[in-house]
Amino acid sequence: MRVGIGILGFGTVGGALLRKLIEENASISTKTGLEIEVEKVAVRDIGKLRSVALRDGVLTDDPMELVNDPAVQLVVEIMGGEDPAGDLVAAALRAGKPVVTANKALIAARGKELISIAEEAGVPLLFEAAVAGGIPIIRPLSETLAGEQIDRVLGIVNGTTNYILTKMTEDGAEYKTALAEAQELGYAEADPTADVSGADAAAKAAILASLAFGTWVASDRVYTEGIDRLDATDVRIASELGYVIKLLAVAENTQDGISVRVHPTFVPGDHPLAVIRGATNAVFVEGPSFHELLFAGPGAGGAPTASAVLGDVVDAARELLAGAEVAPPIRFQPGRVLEFDSVVTTWYLRLEVVDRPGVLAQVAGVFGDNEVSIKSVWQEGEDDGATLLLVTHGHAESRQRASLEGLRSLEVVRDVGAVIRVEGAGPTPNL
Numbered sequence: 001m002r003v004g005i006g007i008l009g010f011g012t013v014g015g016a017l018l019r020k021l022i023e024e025n026a027s028i029s030t031k032t033g034l035e036i037e038v039e040k041v042a043v044r045d046i047g048k049l050r051s052v053a054l055r056d057g058v059l060t061d062d063p064m065e066l067v068n069d070p071a072v073q074l075v076v077e078i079m080g081g082e083d084p085a086g087d088l089v090a091a092a093l094r095a096g097k098p099v100v101t102a103n104k105a106l107i108a109a110r111g112k113e114l115i116s117i118a119e120e121a122g123v124p125l126l127f128e129a130a131v132a133g134g135i136p137i138i139r140p141l142s143e144t145l146a147g148e149q150i151d152r153v154l155g156i157v158n159g160t161t162n163y164i165l166t167k168m169t170e171d172g173a174e175y176k177t178a179l180a181e182a183q184e185l186g187y188a189e190a191d192p193t194a195d196v197s198g199a200d201a202a203a204k205a206a207i208l209a210s211l212a213f214g215t216w217v218a219s220d221r222v223y224t225e226g227i228d229r230l231d232a233t234d235v236r237i238a239s240e241l242g243y244v245i246k247l248l249a250v251a252e253n254t255q256d257g258i259s260v261r262v263h264p265t266f267v268p269g270d271h272p273l274a275v276i277r278g279a280t281n282a283v284f285v286e287g288p289s290f291h292e293l294l295f296a297g298p299g300a301g302g303a304p305t306a307s308a309v310l311g312d313v314v315d316a317a318r319e320l321l322a323g324a325e326v327a328p329p330i331r332f333q334p335g336r337v338l339e340f341d342s343v344v345t346t347w348y349l350r351l352e353v354v355d356r357p358g359v360l361a362q363v364a365g366v367f368g369d370n371e372v373s374i375k376s377v378w379q380e381g382e383d384d385g386a387t388l389l390l391v392t393h394g395h396a397e398s399r400q401r402a403s404l405e406g407l408r409s410l411e412v413v414r415d416v417g418a419v420i421r422v423e424g425a426g427p428t429p430n431l
């Protein structure tokens with residue numbers, strides 16, 4: 001059966017998708033029973049040299065013309081950004097056309113609104129490629145596990161930062177050196193801010209949490225810390241303790257409410273996420289019935305992302321051609337999203353202190369005053385100063401931060417070198 005599609009964007013993902021549709025047309029048709037015909041492709045610069053040749057009249061620089069073209073039955077949005085992509089997606093849905101998008105920024109910002117427009121219009125809005133590129137994770141969360149209780153989702157959802165952290169862990173590289181190498185190899189962009197600040201991972205974490213827990217979480221409710229201030233010293237110490245530092249997206253659903261955060265994290269060496277190396281992404285899902293599920297694979301890149309987009313196109317086209325009523329899209333219930341201050345976390349701290357008797361007692365006193373208990377404490381270094389390393393037990397962030405303020409005001413603490421959250425109970429060093 002034939003279906004006409006329009007593609008908004010002919011960049012990295014668009015080029016890979018068009019190559020797939022043209023080169024593998026026969027095999028796609030054999031496998032799916034669909035003849036996918038590209039009717040229109042919208043770009044910004046129509047004069048640019050393109051990697052795939054298209055029929056005359058297919059390329060346009062008017063994206064709304066594509067959306068309104070009667071030959072376009074289904075719209076693929078792979079142009080990126082919130083504007084004008086959001087309004088184009090909304091217009092396509094309102095016109096009764098299914099939409100497939102890979103745009104995490106758009107879904108994180110306007111997903112709730114667009115999903116409800118799709119529901120009203122009775123057409124699907126699919127976004128498998130928006131989180132963790134080529135890994136099927138959206139469908140498992142929103143369909144396969146729809147009836148399940150999900151307690152936690154942990155994810156390595158940004159390949160650039162995982163590549164940098166892998167270099168720091170395995171080669172002992174400093175952050176800046178590892179970033180420069182990632183840029184040279186094309187894993188990081190010239191302006192890496194969105195990746196290294198954690199913003200990209202936060203948008204994906206918000207989408208994962210919303211689907212896993214059935215309550216919409218806006219991305220500005222995600223507590224976010226990046227890897228840009230990470231020191232090679234802490235990466236080395238983590239390794240010595242049998243841990244590895246990862247930029248983790250953590251979404252939790254507790255009796256008190258939902259919390260979502262992204263920050264560098266000490267991950268135990270025997271955790272399934274500890275072995276996720278390089279630009280690979282992974283999502284680890286925990287629930288009482290299925291216990292633990294791990295989804296891992298390429299989180300980005302033209303071909304893997306195009307493969308996820310094509311999967312959605314096939315799904316949406318089948319629904320469209322079947323003419324059957326579309327399955328209701330994800331429904332969101334109101335729910336409580338916790339302030340980060342009340343979330344319980346375990347901390348690792350590296351303090352630069354003066355080396356004299358009584359320092360430890362003063363440091364311990366600050367934690368005691370804030371009712372934060374210390375799991376382990378040990379010392380590195382000698383001479384005119386010392387490095388004190390501490391791991392706390394799990395406590396509310398507000399209490400941990402109050403301790404941090406107290407430590408900063410101590411005359412014997414020269415510097416708080418690092419604060420990194422810990423997954424699990426935390427290391428106990430063999431002293």
Ligand SMILES: NC(=O)c1ccc[n+]([C@@H]2O[C@H](COP(=O)([O-])OP(=O)(O)OC[C@H]3O[C@@H](n4cnc5c(N)ncnc54)[C@H](OP(=O)(O)O)[C@@H]3O)[C@@H](O)[C@H]2O)c1
Nearest residue numbers: 009010011012013043044045078079080102103300301305
């Ligand atoms: N690249 C990845 O590995 C990856 C992975 C997962 C998800 N995604 C998502 O997929 C989407 C596309 O990413 P990409 O890397 O393929 O982007 P890209 O290489 O920058 O390509 C964007 C394309 O959209 C076109 N475009 C942009 N703004 C336009 C406008 N206002 N009107 C018409 N055309 C416009 C551009 O036209 P010109 O060619 O004329 O400039 C270009 O062809 C993004 O939402 C991204 O987050 C990408």
